[in-house]
Amino acid sequence: MKQLAAALYKEWLLQSRALAQLLAVLVFGATALLLFSFAVGPNYELLRAIAPGFLWLALLLSSTLTLAESFQAEMEHRALEGQILLPANPAALYYAKALANWAQLTLLGIALVPLMVALYDAQLPRPLALAGIIALGTAGLSAPGTLYAAMTHQARSRQTLLPLLLFPLVVPVLIAAVKATSLLMLGDPMSQIGSWALLLITFDAIHWSLCGLLFGRVVED
Amino acid sequence: MAVSDRLNPGAGYALMVVGALLLAVGSYIGLFVAPSESYMGDVYRILYVHVPTAWNALLAFTFAFGSAVAFLIRGDFKWDARHEAGAEMGVVLAGLLCCQGSIWAKPTWGVWWDWDPRLTTTAVMFFAFVGILALRRFVEDPVKRATWSAVATIIAYVDVPIVYFSVRWWNSLHQMQSSPETVSAPFLIPLRTNAFGILFLMAGLITLRTRLARMRLAQEMAPPLPEVAS
Numbered sequence: 001m002k003q004l005a006a007a008l009y010k011e012w013l014l015q016s017r018a019l020a021q022l023l024a025v026l027v028f029g030a031t032a033l034l035l036f037s038f039a040v041g042p043n044y045e046l047l048r049a050i051a052p053g054f055l056w057l058a059l060l061l062s063s064t065l066t067l068a069e070s071f072q073a074e075m076e077h078r079a080l081e082g083q084i085l086l087p088a089n090p091a092a093l094y095y096a097k098a099l100a101n102w103a104q105l106t107l108l109g110i111a112l113v114p115l116m117v118a119l120y121d122a123q124l125p126r127p128l129a130l131a132g133i134i135a136l137g138t139a140g141l142s143a144p145g146t147l148y149a150a151m152t153h154q155a156r157s158r159q160t161l162l163p164l165l166l167f168p169l170v171v172p173v174l175i176a177a178v179k180a181t182s183l184l185m186l187g188d189p190m191s192q193i194g195s196w197a198l199l200l201i202t203f204d205a206i207h208w209s210l211c212g213l214l215f216g217r218v219v220e221d
Numbered sequence: 222m223a224v225s226d227r228l229n230p231g232a233g234y235a236l237m238v239v240g241a242l243l244l245a246v247g248s249y250i251g252l253f254v255a256p257s258e259s260y261m262g263d264v265y266r267i268l269y270v271h272v273p274t275a276w277n278a279l280l281a282f283t284f285a286f287g288s289a290v291a292f293l294i295r296g297d298f299k300w301d302a303r304h305e306a307g308a309e310m311g312v313v314l315a316g317l318l319c320c321q322g323s324i325w326a327k328p329t330w331g332v333w334w335d336w337d338p339r340l341t342t343t344a345v346m347f348f349a350f351v352g353i354l355a356l357r358r359f360v361e362d363p364v365k366r367a368t369w370s371a372v373a374t375i376i377a378y379v380d381v382p383i384v385y386f387s388v389r390w391w392n393s394l395h396q397m398q399s400s401p402e403t404v405s406a407p408f409l410i411p412l413r414t415n416a417f418g419i420l421f422l423m424a425g426l427i428t429l430r431t432r433l434a435r436m437r438l439a440q441e442m443a444p445p446l447p448e449v450a451s
Contacts, residue, residue, distance in 0.1 A: 094281045151369045165373060168349035169380050172387035203383055214372045217293060
């Protein structure tokens, strides 16, 4: 616990000194949202219907940037190796990193919502519930994403590898998050949101525990 | 040298010959002896290879998963070689599965692809394992390569049931999982023969591929040649 707190403080310091990075990813996500609308054309009815899908695609694409960058500072001067040798608990390092990524992606997702409303004329009847779904979905992206970022960061052509490994894995997150978001925005006559949120929670629980267990093996050598 | 001596390729070739023979017999019965199906006519005959391919693809991925777990526990590189062979075999079979399915779906359903849970899950599994094979190509250090790909295989394999359920819910308006129909004997014989044929073929290929992987590993990990004393 004490190690987790220390690692979290380290993440906080890292992030608070790299606000430009967060801003750049936000601009990237916004650009993606803008570009998606050109694929459909100025048909508001259609745009409103697929806005949830576009929001999550923009978030997924931006997440690879956030995740790929998250181990940049750890690799300089072999900082990660030094922490392992301290010895710091790998699980604490992993959970701190994953929590930091989660917080960033949640902020990013919430920041993209107003833009989506403006560009696609989307309705927002329950903004707080939407924030909750964004938090659940980004939790599902950041748990495996952080683990894979730790691996691919040390491999060649990491920009290609991370999405290649991560995207097939997060299909359930994408499906459940898009479904829940569209039910929130377009109405939920059969009250199905609960089951989609449950699917997200299940995915999150499995991946947050499994990836935490396996992270030690990834960094230990 | 020692590794290639210990791993005789004979067993692999023998398994492949048996598999090819069974597959030939099963396909002959399936194509020429078994009666036509009353609704689909002759199109259904592709199922005699399609269904066995599906079973064996799942088996290959399960073998890769088991080998990955064994490698992480034991740290023995023979499990890494088996993991690599199983994952590659699974990718080949899953790729074949998607192609066969499309060939069957076009005349039957009218489309090449359907977002049915089993199809989509197979495609996701295919891409997940292609990613893992790519990871193996991009990591030079054998220890890291083995550990990371084992970790990735475990996560991908655990993910499969969640993918299946999510696609099933997502697609709930479409067809639900069909219950296994009672299949009459003339249909069953070629199906089983082909299933064992592909199983033996796969086992032979995995054996040979494991041998190749072990030889490569032995070469990679061999100490550099000693300098000639002057």
